[in-house]
Amino acid sequence: MKNFKSLMLAAIAALACIALPSCSDDDDGNPIGNEEDLIGIWEPTHIKGWTKIDGKNDDSWDWSWEEEYGSTEQILEIYADGSWAWKSLWSGSWHTDGRGVWEAESGSFVLELTYGYANFINGQSDEVKVVKLTGSNLQTEQHDFWDFEGESFEEKNWTSFNKITDQD
Numbered sequence: 182m183k184n185f186k187s188l189m190l191a192a193i194a195a196l197a198c199i200a201l202p203s204c205s206d207d208d209d210g211n212p213i214g215n216e217e218d219l220i221g222i223w224e225p226t227h228i229k230g231w232t233k234i235d236g237k238n239d240d241s242w243d244w245s246w247e248e249e250y251g252s253t254e255q256i257l258e259i260y261a262d263g264s265w266a267w268k269s270l271w272s273g274s275w276h277t278d279g280r281g282v283w284e285a286e287s288g289s290f291v292l293e294l295t296y297g298y299a300n301f302i303n304g305q306s307d308e309v310k311v312v313k314l315t316g317s318n319l320q321t322e323q324h325d326f327w328d329f330e331g332e333s334f335e336e337k338n339w340t341s342f343n344k345i346t347d348q349d
Contacts, residue, residue: 232334292309
C-alpha cells in the first residue's frame, strides 16, 4: 500500500510538470493576446504582401496606409458578440464594405468574411488569421488561393493595425 501511494504521488507530480503552464518569462513572447484585447475599433497602418499567377510572382507591396491613401479612412470594428465590420469613410459617413464573424481557433483568432467582395470570387478563402495581438496593436495574415477561368491566383498579405478605442 505504501508503494502504491508513492507511485500515485509520483504520477501526479509528473502530470503536474507536464500539464501545468510555465510561469517563466518565456510566456511573455506569446504574440496572441486575449479576447478583450481583440475587441475594439482598429485603424490600419501598414500592409505588405504578394500575388502569384499560375505559381509565378506577379506583384508585391509594402506600404504605409496613410502614405498610400493620404489618410486612413478605413477601420475594422471587432465586437464582443463575435462579429466584425470593415468600414470606409465616404462623403463624411461610414459605410460597411465587409462584415463577418470571428472565433478563437488553434491559439489565435480567425475572422471569417460573410459579406463583402471576396464572396464574389469563386473558391477564394474568406478567413483572416490574427498573428499578433496586444492591447494596442493587431497584425493579421490572409492567404488566398483560387482558380478563375483556367488561371490560378494566390495572394498573401499581412496588415498591421493600431487600436483607436475599445468597444463597450
